[in-house]
Amino acid sequence: MIGLGLIGGSLLRAAAAVGRTAWGATASEMDATAAAADGHQASTDVDEALRQAAERDALVVVAVPLTGLDDVLRRVAEHAPNCLLTDVTSVKSAVLGSVRAFAPSARYVGGHPMAGTTESGWRAGNAALFGGTPYVVCVEEDTDLSAWAEVAQLAIDMGAHVVPLPASSHDEAVARISHLPHLLAAVLAAVGAQGGPLAMSLAAGSYTDGTRVAGTRAELVRAMTEGNRAALLPVLDEALGRLGATRGSLASTGGLAATINAGHEGAQTFAAARQATPAGVRVSLTAPDAREGLCALGERGGRITSIAGDTAIGEVH
Amino acid sequence: MIGLGLIGGSLLRAAAAVGRTAWGATASEMDATAAAADGHQASTDVDEALRQAAERDALVVVAVPLTGLDDVLRRVAEHAPNCLLTDVTSVKSAVLGSVRAFAPSARYVGGHPMAGTTESGWRAGNAALFGGTPYVVCVEEDTDLSAWAEVAQLAIDMGAHVVPLPASSHDEAVARISHLPHLLAAVLAAVGAQGGPLAMSLAAGSYTDGTRVAGTRAELVRAMTEGNRAALLPVLDEALGRLGATRGSLASTGGLAATINAGHEGAQTFAAARQATPAGVRVSLTAPDAREGLCALGERGGRITSIAGDTAIGEVH
Numbered sequence: 128m129i130g131l132g133l134i135g136g137s138l139l140r141a142a143a144a145v146g147r148t149a150w151g152a153t154a155s156e157m158d159a160t161a162a163a164a165d166g167h168q169a170s171t172d173v174d175e176a177l178r179q180a181a182e183r184d185a186l187v188v189v190a191v192p193l194t195g196l197d198d199v200l201r202r203v204a205e206h207a208p209n210c211l212l213t214d215v216t217s218v219k220s221a222v223l224g225s226v227r228a229f230a231p232s233a234r235y236v237g238g239h240p241m242a243g244t245t246e247s248g249w250r251a252g253n254a255a256l257f258g259g260t261p262y263v264v265c266v267e268e269d270t271d272l273s274a275w276a277e278v279a280q281l282a283i284d285m286g287a288h289v290v291p292l293p294a295s296s297h298d299e300a301v302a303r304i305s306h307l308p309h310l311l312a313a314v315l316a317a318v319g320a321q322g323g324p325l326a327m328s329l330a331a332g333s334y335t336d337g338t339r340v341a342g343t344r345a346e347l348v349r350a351m352t353e354g355n356r357a358a359l360l361p362v363l364d365e366a367l368g369r370l371g372a373t374r375g376s377l378a379s380t381g382g383l384a385a386t387i388n389a390g391h392e393g394a395q396t397f398a399a400a401r402q403a404t405p406a407g408v409r410v411s412l413t414a415p416d417a418r419e420g421l422c423a424l425g426e427r428g429g430r431i432t433s434i435a436g437d438t439a440i441g442e443v444h
Numbered sequence: 445m446i447g448l449g450l451i452g453g454s455l456l457r458a459a460a461a462v463g464r465t466a467w468g469a470t471a472s473e474m475d476a477t478a479a480a481a482d483g484h485q486a487s488t489d490v491d492e493a494l495r496q497a498a499e500r501d502a503l504v505v506v507a508v509p510l511t512g513l514d515d516v517l518r519r520v521a522e523h524a525p526n527c528l529l530t531d532v533t534s535v536k537s538a539v540l541g542s543v544r545a546f547a548p549s550a551r552y553v554g555g556h557p558m559a560g561t562t563e564s565g566w567r568a569g570n571a572a573l574f575g576g577t578p579y580v581v582c583v584e585e586d587t588d589l590s591a592w593a594e595v596a597q598l599a600i601d602m603g604a605h606v607v608p609l610p611a612s613s614h615d616e617a618v619a620r621i622s623h624l625p626h627l628l629a630a631v632l633a634a635v636g637a638q639g640g641p642l643a644m645s646l647a648a649g650s651y652t653d654g655t656r657v658a659g660t661r662a663e664l665v666r667a668m669t670e671g672n673r674a675a676l677l678p679v680l681d682e683a684l685g686r687l688g689a690t691r692g693s694l695a696s697t698g699g700l701a702a703t704i705n706a707g708h709e710g711a712q713t714f715a716a717a718r719q720a721t722p723a724g725v726r727v728s729l730t731a732p733d734a735r736e737g738l739c740a741l742g743e744r745g746g747r748i749t750s751i752a753g754d755t756a757i758g759e760v761h
Contacts, residue, residue: 241648261645297646337653338711367687383665395659
């Protein structure tokens with residue numbers, strides 16, 4: 128585990144909890160000390176941790192912020208060039224590009240656990256962080272499915288369910304359901320605060336909910352939104368188009384039915400997606416069209432919940 | 445109480461709970477039957493309830509949706525023309541205009557309890573709905589402060605604290621902290637749903653929070669946003685301006701620091717407003733500048749928490 132913050136620290140704890148041999152390194156002396164004090168093998172020597180991974184043919188998980196990624200990838204190329212490699216970053220196309228540039232021999236499978244809190248650092252983590260959450264494990268045209276299965280098994284061991292997707296589909300989806308929400312929350316928090324103490328004194332549920340994620344550390348939000356620029360721009364345009372149409376309609380006819388009904392339908396679609404009863408699916412990882420099958424499952428909102436031999440077992444609505 | 449839905453029904457229960465003599469009427473046979481079954485004096489005869497109010501010099505609370513307001517006001521003018529009158533509608537300038545048009549002799553004091561859920565109807569209500577919430581009680585240039593004190597006392601009896609404001613200030617503030625959040629939630633829910641089952645399967649905290657109020661009944665959201673058109677338009681323009689600048693910045697430099705930092709500062713302003721220790725204030729309701737004093741308190745984010753004789757007692761940060 129390279130990086131022992133909220134996500135890396137939680138993964139290290141969860142891996143140890145299920146009996147895996149796991150060790151970690153981080154540039155943060157504070158996090159390394161805290162992890163060691165909790166009984167984990169943890170240091171600030173990233174190179175040594177990577178050499179140990181190369182010797183033992185371990186899965187290397189890079190859990191550093193996007194801004195620190197390239198440096199770690201260069202170290203991977205030096206100390207564990209052929210390792211099985213994954214990451215936990217919230218954008219996947221950009222990381223795929225970095226891996227191809229800086230650690231091209233690594234057997235890389237991108238990952239993104241859709242879990243987190245607004246806090247950070249080793250102390251904020253816990254082994255149960257991933258329980259019941261979606262964990263995207265990327266499938267590209269050249270992905271080695273035995274490597275994929277190892278990363279997927281790690282996610283399943285953490286209590287998560289696996290969503291198999293190409294990086295591009297992941298990035299488009301998270302632009303909609305994570306990055307756009309963060310930007311709208313920021314806009315709302317800024318406009319609300321312009322209303323001064325009066326607006327703050329009247330703010331209730333709709334404002335509190337709508338601005339909650341605006342309290343997230345600004346650097347984290349910048350890293351994920353700026354790092355997903357290509358996928359985020361068209362989604363931002365969709366939101367701008369709808370908000371502009373809302374403004375035009377209110378100014379001209381005074382009616383907001385189109386906006387509000389579309390939002391209500393969207394909310395019902397979301398609620399229905401959570402309540403539907405799923406059907407079981409199985410994907411043979413040795414089939415010639417296994418990659419397509421996995422990606423089609425993910426695109427349809429499906430998930431892998433276990434891996435038995437060469438078969439990925441899951442469900443889809 | 446005219447209207448026995450979520451708000452009217454909760455007010456009737458709370459008024460009865462503090463020992464007030466209270467009765468209600470509603471056009472909804474279902475709500476009237478349910479209220480009567482719970483032991484309240486309730487019927488579908490609005491005219492008779494108003495005649496009873498005129499006879500007993502009661503405070504009339506109109507708790508019907510904005511779309512049904514004018515009809516009720518016409519009945520007030522016929523059956524209880526000089527009554528003490530308040531309402532619970534989420535826009536105040538429009539209601540003030542309707543009262544002046546349809547029930548001009550009533551001693552009207554506008555009200556807006558900032559409480560609610562996404563549910564509606566008598567069954568959704570409860571006497572504790574208003575506990576600890578802001579309750580705007582309007583002060584206009586011609587407001588009779590003895591009438592104001594009676595409405596404020598009702599709000600205080602409900603467990604709410606009173607925010608004294610002119611209708612225009614109320615409408616501007618709720619455009620920012622209630623109506624804009626509803627429109628942004630609608631836009632987010634629509635854009636998210638465009639991502640199909642995949643986006644829905646990955647959606648987590650930021651999306652769930654950001655779209656929650658999009659599940660509110662569409663007619664209620666339309667009534668409050670369309671009814672607050674004049675105040676909502678400039679606030680919508682502020683949001684569009686910020687979101688457009690965000691788009692431009694992402695497309696050109698790729699940086700989102702301005703948007704995200706402003707949002708983070710807004711979130712901190714909101715959190716600080718909730719944590720600050722208030723100072724006590726007293727406003728004499730018989731002073732010549734009492735109306736200005738009350739409004740100034742509300743504009744600064746202050747509140748009235750009790751009324752003793754001719755003195756309104758409260759606090760401000």
